[in-house]
Every structure is written in C-alpha cells, then in structure tokens.
Amino acid sequence: MNAPLVTILDDEPAIRTMLADALEEAGFRTLSFGRAREFEAALQSHTPDVCLVDLSLPDTDGLTIVHRLALEQGAIVIIVSGRAQVQDRVTGLELGADDYIIKPFDPAEVVARVRARLRSNKPAAQTANTAHFDGWRAEFDSYMLVDDAGEHTPFSHAEGEVLRLFLDSPKRLISRAQMQESLGGAAGESFDRAMDVRISRLRTKLREDPKNPQLIKTIYGAGYIFLGDVRWN
Amino acid sequence: MNAPLVTILDDEPAIRTMLADALEEAGFRTLSFGRAREFEAALQSHTPDVCLVDLSLPDTDGLTIVHRLALEQGAIVIIVSGRAQVQDRVTGLELGADDYIIKPFDPAEVVARVRARLRSNKPAAQTANTAHFDGWRAEFDSYMLVDDAGEHTPFSHAEGEVLRLFLDSPKRLISRAQMQESLGGAAGESFDRAMDVRISRLRTKLREDPKNPQLIKTIYGAGYIFLGDVRWN
DNA sequence: AGTGCCTGTTACAATTCGTTAGATTTGAGA
DNA sequence: TCTCAAATCTAACGAATTGTAACAGGCACT
Numbered sequence: 001m002n003a004p005l006v007t008i009l010d011d012e013p014a015i016r017t018m019l020a021d022a023l024e025e026a027g028f029r030t031l032s033f034g035r036a037r038e039f040e041a042a043l044q045s046h047t048p049d050v051c052l053v054d055l056s057l058p059d060t061d062g063l064t065i066v067h068r069l070a071l072e073q074g075a076i077v078i079i080v081s082g083r084a085q086v087q088d089r090v091t092g093l094e095l096g097a098d099d100y101i102i103k104p105f106d107p108a109e110v111v112a113r114v115r116a117r118l119r120s121n122k123p124a125a126q127t128a129n130t131a132h133f134d135g136w137r138a139e140f141d142s143y144m145l146v147d148d149a150g151e152h153t154p155f156s157h158a159e160g161e162v163l164r165l166f167l168d169s170p171k172r173l174i175s176r177a178q179m180q181e182s183l184g185g186a187a188g189e190s191f192d193r194a195m196d197v198r199i200s201r202l203r204t205k206l207r208e209d210p211k212n213p214q215l216i217k218t219i220y221g222a223g224y225i226f227l228g229d230v231r232w233n
Numbered sequence: 234m235n236a237p238l239v240t241i242l243d244d245e246p247a248i249r250t251m252l253a254d255a256l257e258e259a260g261f262r263t264l265s266f267g268r269a270r271e272f273e274a275a276l277q278s279h280t281p282d283v284c285l286v287d288l289s290l291p292d293t294d295g296l297t298i299v300h301r302l303a304l305e306q307g308a309i310v311i312i313v314s315g316r317a318q319v320q321d322r323v324t325g326l327e328l329g330a331d332d333y334i335i336k337p338f339d340p341a342e343v344v345a346r347v348r349a350r351l352r353s354n355k356p357a358a359q360t361a362n363t364a365h366f367d368g369w370r371a372e373f374d375s376y377m378l379v380d381d382a383g384e385h386t387p388f389s390h391a392e393g394e395v396l397r398l399f400l401d402s403p404k405r406l407i408s409r410a411q412m413q414e415s416l417g418g419a420a421g422e423s424f425d426r427a428m429d430v431r432i433s434r435l436r437t438k439l440r441e442d443p444k445n446p447q448l449i450k451t452i453y454g455a456g457y458i459f460l461g462d463v464r465w466n
Numbered sequence: 467a468g469t470g471c472c473t474g475t476t477a478c479a480a481t482t483c484g485t486t487a488g489a490t491t492t493g494a495g496a
Numbered sequence: 497t498c499t500c501a502a503a504t505c506t507a508a509c510g511a512a513t514t515g516t517a518a519c520a521g522g523c524a525c526t
Contacts, residue, residue: 089342093345106319112326116330121354130307220389233307
C-alpha cells in the first residue's frame, strides 16, 4: 500500500520541479526525467502508476513514447504539452493518452486530473474504495452493498476480501490457489472449503440464482470468474 | 453489442445539437436534455455509458448531479462548462467527474475525450471471446450459448474446450489425435471415449439431430468437422 | 453469563465429467 | 446385397469437485 508513483518526463527543469513539488505535496511519490532515454531505463526497475509526458523532447518524439506506454504497457498516460491545437490534442488522445493538459497549467489541476485517472482507471492502483457493477455498489469503507433501489446489505470482512479480489480482476479466471494466496492463505487442510463457503455467502448477498449465477461463475476444476462491468470510483 | 450511449445535459439548444451531431457522426447514440428534471427521469429507463453535463442549469446545481451520477450510479461523467477558473475544474474533478472540458470547445476534442474515457474503463483488451455461427452465439466469458431467440444455455469448461477448438478451425477436419493434444490430452487408453462424450453433450446443447447433425459432423475413421459460418468478435 | 455476529468446520446434496458397457452406425470385403 | 469387425454414440455409473445448511468456537459488547 505505497503511495502511487507518478513519473514526470519533461525537458524543462522548472516544470519538472513544479510538478514534482505539487504532486509530492499531494502525497504522491515522483520520479523526474529530462530525457526519454533515462526514462525508459528507469522503467526497467519501476512501474509507475501514472506517467506525465511532455511531447517536445530533445531525444525522441513524445508521441512514440505515449503510444508505447499506453497501448503496449497499459500505463496511465497524461500528456502535458505546449502544443495547444485541437488536432494535437485529438491525436494525442487517440494514440492512447488518458488526458491532455495544456501549458501553461496550474499544478492544482494536474493533481486533480492525476487523482481522477487513478480513481477510475486501473483497479491495480487502487485508491478508490467504492466499486460499481451491474446495478450494485460496493462500499468498502462502510462494508455495504447497495442495490439499484438503494437498499443496503452489509458484508463482512471475509466476504469483502473475496469481493475485492473479484472486483480487481473482473472477467478473468481466478484459481483457488490464487485466492488462497491473496487472502489469508495459510493453506490449511480443508481451507478450500472455507473459500467455498465465503463465496456461497457472497452469492447470497448478491442475490444470485444458485442454479444460474450471473456474476460469480464457477469453473469446475479451475476456479471462479467474476462477470460484471466494474468501475471503481 | 450496441453503440455506447452518451447523454447530453445542457440548457443551450445550440450546444446540445452541436454535441449530438458530432457524437452521432462518430458512431455513438445520444440523448439530449435541457433540464435536470427530464434527465433524471430518463435515467430510470436508460443507463448511459457517458454523461456530458453542463454546470449552469436552470433548475438545479450541476455539481449536485455530477456528484450523484459519479458516486451513486458510478457513471462516467464529463463536465462541459463555461466556468474556466482552475478552482472550478479542481472541485469538479474532485467531486467525481472524469474530465472537465471548457467552453468554447471543439466537438472533435469532445469526441476524442469521450473515447478516451470509454477506452480506459474497459479493462483487459479482450481477446476475442465471443463467436457467432448459424444462429448461435458462444460467449466464452460467461460460458453461455445463446440462440436466436435469446435463450441462454450454459456450457461447462470441458464442453467449452471442444467448442473453442471447433470454432477456431471451422470447416476443417479435426482428427482425434489433434483433439487429444489440444485439450488436456493426458492420452489415456480410453481417453477417446471421453472425447466422444464431450462431443455428444455439446451436440445436445446445440440441439443437433443425432441422426443428421448439421454443425458437428463425424468423419468415420478420421475425426470431426465443424460446419458453420463462424465470425469471431 | 448472555447476546449477537463473524467465520471456519462438518456433513451431506448437487454438479461435473471421465469411464464403462451395450447399442448403433459405418464401410470393406464376400 | 449381406456380414462382420471396427468405430462411434450415448445412457448410466461413480469418483472428484463444488454448494450450502447446520453447527461450533471466538470475539465484542452488555
């Protein structure tokens, strides 16, 4: 549970420090780079949660970096650029950037936009504590499930662990082994039975039809898969 | 598989039509509203993928709507506002908005930002996991077969393995040896019997006439061939 | 102690899926 | 066309896996 890491790639030192100061003030960790080469080298050992990228770099075309980061590595990329033309912004976003901020900017807005991206984009970099899916809202602060009609159903800590695991990796098979490891997996003898029971109880609270569950599917001999359009907020 | 639905909430008709035109041109469905009351009424029957919201509305404070949409309904909210102060933007984003676009805007940029939000919210660039063939749809995420009439039939993991093999190589002979290898081919003695049974069960779910199967043909002494116009999606 | 909640354990029911076995189909050769 | 062995189909059985109701211990609060 470290603070999210934000990388800054800009050739102007003044901008780097301005951004770094504002972001660290807001509680983020930062790494700054003036050249694409250094930045790419650092990626070997760090995995940033958000990448701020300036388009006009001395050694590379910024758009190439954006494309590689966003589409190949799946990172959250925010372009911070002096190019203010609409066409620049459109192509930047089309190339996979998640946001496009124009210089000159106010550091407070950058922080707000970084937060907004972290909030909803990648569950891996959790900062949010509420998830929405298929007419449900899961509030991990208050341990509550809320349905369309606003009806509240509490869930326990153990149930929340399973639910969080599902909501972090929707539409992907999660094996029993993974579950045991992620959760309090002191792999006991019949520990897998306990997992079954947790899931059964969670299913009940989600009002799943036992004969035909829509959200939590069992894959015989493999594990479970959570189907649901998850959005963290 | 509908086009994403974008709602527009703005009290100026000119802006509504400008946005609607650009978004529909780009392939989205749109719904426009001039007042918060109408918009909220429409939410009862529609669930938009993205909500564009103007902050200055005649009948309500726009921020209230943003807050409710984002935090309670979990919608993607983009504020489109004439208020250009940094403080407005920060509070808007802080309240849960996913983006903040300042008037006057270029419709092309709005489209690009809507796309960016939809893109990043759909995680795990799905490798094609749904196939269509001869009035059927096979959903490998949810382990469901869906017929023309929309009736759902679940298929098991083992059945899905066979089905996927067929759908990957339609109209081509698949020998038993290939099947054993592709699937969990711990080639036992009577393992081919197991394969028979899998196919038999799959045929039942596809409502094949045992005397005259249309989709899965047996080639005596050679293997099986799947006839069907497969289109992956 | 008493009450209520959480959570693992147990026991049994239900499901999945390979195996078995008998029925049916296929195709080569008479 | 007829015969027969091999190949295939599928109902039925059973081992392994999973679902869940019921029970029990632990913990917090009265």
